[in-house]
Amino acid sequence: MKALGLVLLSAALAACVPVRGNGGIEVVSLQRQVDATRADADICSALTLSRADVARYFTLAEVVDPATFDAEAIIMPCSYRGTLRRAGQLYHWEIFAGGAAYLYDGGETNQRYLCRESCLAALPNLR
């Protein structure tokens, strides 16, 4: 009984703390964003991402150069934004429905990501 209590307590605490998992990424915060000025923002209710999804995203998605991002990224009116910690460094991130993303720190890091087939297969909510 005591053991079950400990398990339940652990589960409850786990829901409150940042997720640390894939690739040593700790997702510190996340918030859903909808650009209501876009005509079809009503499709956004279908986008849901968890902290674990975000950590998985930045493990599976591909860093691309701005030219490739410019050519391939589809910027939908729905995204999630937040911060994550990787190797002790805090970054801001934004992931759009469909799989494009930014990772930046306001300084040197200003990266573009694309989530292609295998990545999208692992993150079906993002597809």
Place this chain on the structure above:
Amino acid sequence: MATLDKGKLVDPAIEVKLYASIEHGSLDAVHAIVLHRTDSSTATSTLEAYAGGKQTGAHFLIDKAGKICQTARVDQVCWHVGVLQARCQVEHGCDPQELKTIASLMHAKGVGFGTRAKNLSRHELGKPYPSRYPSNQDSLGIEVVGTFQPAQKAFEAPTPEQLKSLKYLVDILVGLFGLNLLGDVYAHGAIARKEVTEGAQLLQALTAGGKP
């Protein structure tokens, strides 16, 4: 006065340096101009990407010093527009049946966000301009060098030299192709599935008489 020679602009202020990889066949009509930003700090990375075989690109590139480079002939299609938004939906002009069609495409079950957006774009391409936004098949693209800052959701401000050159180039193209500056020049972010702010500063400077 600029002239055209086999798709190349002949003008002392425009350097012609064509990249075969971004030319994709005959452009039979020019109905519009689309204004882009490179998301780069120099022209070099864009030109290197073209030289390396990148297939997407625009007809012109303006660097930070205001130098204009023609990178594709104006009688050739460039893949520069991407996935179109539905014009009548954006501008609140759809008839009820068309709104239903758009909604059914964008809410299709079992289809990913990207695919839904592409399907709607394909639907748009079936309409004549200007019932839809300009496409690769009937527009010229101008890239203006500048980075995107995700935190601000904004592109860096174009330099005065870039704005001066952009106005110079757009005036030439509007004259050559009989376009309307106020109706046929578009910011990329306003018509396609891109950052909303892409090209907005450029269009504002062109149409509102922003200081060059």
